[in-house]
Amino acid sequence: MLHKDRDRPDDSDPVLNEILNRQTRAIERLAKHFSPEEVEKEEKRWKQYITRMAAVLMISGSGILGSWELITYLKQQYEIRNLAWQYAEVAKEIYYEENNPDVAMDFIGKALKLQENDADYWYLQAYIEGMAVVRKLMNLDRPLSKDEVDKAHQAIAHAVLLQRLDAKRPEPFILRGQVYAALGEKERADKSLQKAIKIDPKNDFAHVRLAVLLAEEKKVGEALAEIDRALAINPESKWAYLWRGVIVAEHQKQWDAARKAYDQALALDARFDLAYYNQAWTYVNQQPPDYAKARELFEKALTINPSYKEAFYGLGMVYGYQNQYEIAALYLDKAVELDKTFLTAWKWRGIVRVEQGQYDDALKDFTQAIVLSPSEPELYVRRGRIYEKKGQIQNAVSDLRFAAQLAPNDKKTWLYLGDVFAKLEELDQAMAYYDKAVALDPKYSDAYVQMAGIWMKQGKPDQAREAFDKAVANADYRPGRFLMARGRFLEAIGQKEAALADYRAARSGDPDLAEAWLAEAQALCDAKDKGAALEAVGKYIERNPTDKAGQDLRDKINAL
Numbered sequence: 001m002l003h004k005d006r007d008r009p010d011d012s013d014p015v016l017n018e019i020l021n022r023q024t025r026a027i028e029r030l031a032k033h034f035s036p037e038e039v040e041k042e043e044k045r046w047k048q049y050i051t052r053m054a055a056v057l058m059i060s061g062s063g064i065l066g067s068w069e070l071i072t073y074l075k076q077q078y079e080i081r082n083l084a085w086q087y088a089e090v091a092k093e094i095y096y097e098e099n100n101p102d103v104a105m106d107f108i109g110k111a112l113k114l115q116e117n118d119a120d121y122w123y124l125q126a127y128i129e130g131m132a133v134v135r136k137l138m139n140l141d142r143p144l145s146k147d148e149v150d151k152a153h154q155a156i157a158h159a160v161l162l163q164r165l166d167a168k169r170p171e172p173f174i175l176r177g178q179v180y181a182a183l184g185e186k187e188r189a190d191k192s193l194q195k196a197i198k199i200d201p202k203n204d205f206a207h208v209r210l211a212v213l214l215a216e217e218k219k220v221g222e223a224l225a226e227i228d229r230a231l232a233i234n235p236e237s238k239w240a241y242l243w244r245g246v247i248v249a250e251h252q253k254q255w256d257a258a259r260k261a262y263d264q265a266l267a268l269d270a271r272f273d274l275a276y277y278n279q280a281w282t283y284v285n286q287q288p289p290d291y292a293k294a295r296e297l298f299e300k301a302l303t304i305n306p307s308y309k310e311a312f313y314g315l316g317m318v319y320g321y322q323n324q325y326e327i328a329a330l331y332l333d334k335a336v337e338l339d340k341t342f343l344t345a346w347k348w349r350g351i352v353r354v355e356q357g358q359y360d361d362a363l364k365d366f367t368q369a370i371v372l373s374p375s376e377p378e379l380y381v382r383r384g385r386i387y388e389k390k391g392q393i394q395n396a397v398s399d400l401r402f403a404a405q406l407a408p409n410d411k412k413t414w415l416y417l418g419d420v421f422a423k424l425e426e427l428d429q430a431m432a433y434y435d436k437a438v439a440l441d442p443k444y445s446d447a448y449v450q451m452a453g454i455w456m457k458q459g460k461p462d463q464a465r466e467a468f469d470k471a472v473a474n475a476d477y478r479p480g481r482f483l484m485a486r487g488r489f490l491e492a493i494g495q496k497e498a499a500l501a502d503y504r505a506a507r508s509g510d511p512d513l514a515e516a517w518l519a520e521a522q523a524l525c526d527a528k529d530k531g532a533a534l535e536a537v538g539k540y541i542e543r544n545p546t547d548k549a550g551q552d553l554r555d556k557i558n559a560l
């Protein structure tokens with residue numbers, strides 16, 4: 001689903017408007033068809049048709065009209081009705097099995113051209129168009145704009161009309177449930193979907209949609225039970241297998257079980273792009289990640305669906321996690337090009353550009369993300385960090401304080417505010433912010449390292465050592481950086497051997513941590529251990545061959 005390029009989230013979307021306009025026209029035709037006046041006209045038409053047929057039969061019986069002409073006429077009418085029915089059946093299969101409302105609408109349109117007075121076809125057309133609106137709204141990764149909320153309410157109105165036209169069918173309640181889910185009204189969504197199942201307990205689609213809603217409410221066991229019911233009704237439901245995979249992956253972190261479910265979906269449809277996409281994320285999220293396999297699956301999804309913006313985003317993440325930022329940015333560019341309102345792509349492209357040192361471009365990306373989602377505190381935190389790096393301190397403080405208002409329990413916001421004031425040498429204020437961060441998370445290693453820096457500046461080495469030790473002890477992500485920080489502190493206060501132990505521990509945990517090899521080589525050089533120093537500096541040069549510091553240190557070691 002593609003969005004119109006736009007700068008504000010409340011601008012109109014021509015694709016969504018066109019879907020809604022088609023749906024409105026279908027509803028109006030349907031309402032007109034069932035109006036009292038139209039019903040009366042239809043009755044008259046049927047009476048006239050019966051009268052004409054009787055006359056034809058009488059005439060044919062009297063020999064004025066030959067039996068061949070009558071048979072030909074009836075055969076043509078049968079063929080027209082049968083062809084219209086075939087078009088409608090194809091439309092149903094394309095929509096329910098392939099999840100392609102655009103192609104389904106094309107076929108139901110063909111059916112209506114042949115049988116324009118068939119209420120069932122109008123009903124199907126209105127339902128599919130209503131669900132197309134829902135599909136677009138539910139795939140958003142940002143808050144709905146007022147225009148989109150209005151469209152959601154119009155879709156509810158259409159569902160109500162369908163319900164009044166035929167209250168014994170499940171489709172109106174499924175449609176309402178989906179709209180309520182998109183609006184975040186979980187209780188009303190649940191009630192509508194339960195009503196749909198009560199009307200038609202054998203509707204596997206309704207069971208799947210209820211399962212998705214239950215999973216969002218953290219009722220995982222109930223959600224999986226609904227998936228089982230859907231598969232008992234329809235063992236060839238690829239959607240049930242897909243959502244089983246999503247649920248066990250997102251809520252139970254059972255990567256193998258999720259992959260098995262995706263494989264079952266793909267066995268039913270080898271071109272199921274959503275299954276490839278979601279399976280890719282299981283390889284990204286497992287420990288350790290398998291980025292090669294994830295990349296292969298994202299690319300497979302794109303081969304099937306070249307406009308799959310989320311798959312481009314997924315590839316951007318794969319390369320970003322491997323510090324291949326230039327390639328990551330290219331894929332995120334593709335995602336943004338496909339959808340200018342793709343909030344997640346804007347945010348992560350900004351993150352990648354920060355890693356590339358492209359602060360001006362990153363600033364633009366985060367600003368655009370804020371336009372799309374003005375109440376997301378993380379965006380202000382990230383933009384504030386850029387302002388700090390660019391020396392725009394007032395802007396940085398403004399963004400970070402606003403983020404703290406939006407999310408006062410976010411430890412990172414207080415950490416970054418502390419960093420800003422530490423940079424200004426306002427050490428007491430910086431320490432106050434670090435204290436807030438630690439109060440929220442007593443194991444917050446990043447905050448302890450920054451606190452240690454304040455203690456060092458204030459000439460309190462014992463407090464600094466205690467803070468460094470806490471940072472190292474509590475580190476659960478990239479511990480090498482905390483070991484490096486403590487190693488430099490230990491070296492500064494003359495504890496050379498302890499510092500060397502930290503450097504070695506850092507590069508042992510992460511052999512590609514080039515700075516650890518360089519620090520180890522320098523410490524060994526100072527200790528006059530020429531052989532070990534040359535080996536360590538060689539490891540550094542292997543990882544950072546163009547850095548002059550490594551070449552100079554090697555020359556110094558060789559001169560020993």
